[in-house]
Amino acid sequence: MKTSDLLKQYGIKLKKNLGQNFLSNTEIARQIVEVANVKADDVILEIGPGAGTLTEELLKTGAKVVGVEIDKRLKPLLERLNEFENFTLVFEDFLKFDISTLPKHFRVVSNIPYSITGPILKKLLFSDFSDAYLMVQKEVGERLLAPIGDSNRSFLTVVVQTFCTVEKVLTVSKGNFVPNPKVDSVVLHISKNTEVYEKYDIKIFWDFVSKCFGQKRKTLYNNLKTFVNNLDDLKKKYDLTLRPEQVSKEMFLQIFEELLSPN
Ligand SMILES: C[S@@+](CC[C@H](N)C(=O)[O-])C[C@H]1O[C@@H](n2cnc3c(N)ncnc32)[C@H](O)[C@@H]1O
Numbered sequence: 001m002k003t004s005d006l007l008k009q010y011g012i013k014l015k016k017n018l019g020q021n022f023l024s025n026t027e028i029a030r031q032i033v034e035v036a037n038v039k040a041d042d043v044i045l046e047i048g049p050g051a052g053t054l055t056e057e058l059l060k061t062g063a064k065v066v067g068v069e070i071d072k073r074l075k076p077l078l079e080r081l082n083e084f085e086n087f088t089l090v091f092e093d094f095l096k097f098d099i100s101t102l103p104k105h106f107r108v109v110s111n112i113p114y115s116i117t118g119p120i121l122k123k124l125l126f127s128d129f130s131d132a133y134l135m136v137q138k139e140v141g142e143r144l145l146a147p148i149g150d151s152n153r154s155f156l157t158v159v160v161q162t163f164c165t166v167e168k169v170l171t172v173s174k175g176n177f178v179p180n181p182k183v184d185s186v187v188l189h190i191s192k193n194t195e196v197y198e199k200y201d202i203k204i205f206w207d208f209v210s211k212c213f214g215q216k217r218k219t220l221y222n223n224l225k226t227f228v229n230n231l232d233d234l235k236k237k238y239d240l241t242l243r244p245e246q247v248s249k250e251m252f253l254q255i256f257e258e259l260l261s262p263n
Pocket residue numbers: 018019020021022023024047048049050051052053054068069070071092093094095110111112113114116
């Protein structure tokens with residue numbers, strides 16, 4: 001059944017504040033599952049299954065799917081998928097969900113709510129996930145993929161690109177959702193770089209880079225000055241006159257190692 005008909009049948013009006021732009025094209029859901037190469041022995045986390053369009057395609061692969069949805073109004077609609085024995089449905093705010101209950105190396109396939117992209121990424125990056133296929137708004141995708149020197153580059157870009165490999169695998173136009181969002185979406189593949197995870201503490205690096213981007217328009221020197229006492233040695237080795245968006249992930253890692261890393 002079409003997503004819009006399902007919503008009508010269950011009398012559900014979508015909420016903007018929950019980022020409820022539901023996928024209405026089953027073919028796109030199939031493409032995402034295919035590109036993610038979902039296998040029967042995978043454990044897949046889906047954040048916000050919504051009306052279950054993507055969920056149903058994930059379940060057909062035989063993979064164990066754990067859907068975490070905040071909106072209890074969607075219960076009757078999503079419970080139609082309980083016929084799949086491989087489905088676990090949890091009604092909870094994902095940001096409060098105990099992610100440690102998932103087995104190590106779980107995978108993520110989700111069309112995530114736009115307004116909490118940052119907190120979702122933080123929770124995933126700090127977890128035992130192995131890789132994620134995330135549908136995000138195009139501009140979020142551009143920010144996470146932004147190269148050195150691009151004004152779109154943020155501290156999140158640096159952390160994600162340092163600890164993971166990020167690539168765009170699909171573009172999905174706005175016409176494939178109900179209601180239609182203002183912008184197109186992209187599907188990103190974010191895959192954990194285990195060597196970097198083993199060597200550095202992502203939580204400390206997250207705080208470090210976030211402070212380095214404290215004032216994006218100022219130089220790295222001026223940002224570092226706010227939390228490092230003496231920059232004399234560092235100034236001799238690195239060009240601290242760069243703005244944070246102009247600094248490579250390698251240079252961030254080197255400075256991090258010198259200053260803060262306990263390893
Ligand atoms: C962009 S929609 C995607 C829905 C569905 N996966 C699809 O592709 O059609 C985002 C979904 O996330 C849910 N959501 C929003 N905030 C959430 C949160 N904090 N925790 C869990 N789910 C949330 C919304 O209710 C909605 O179902």
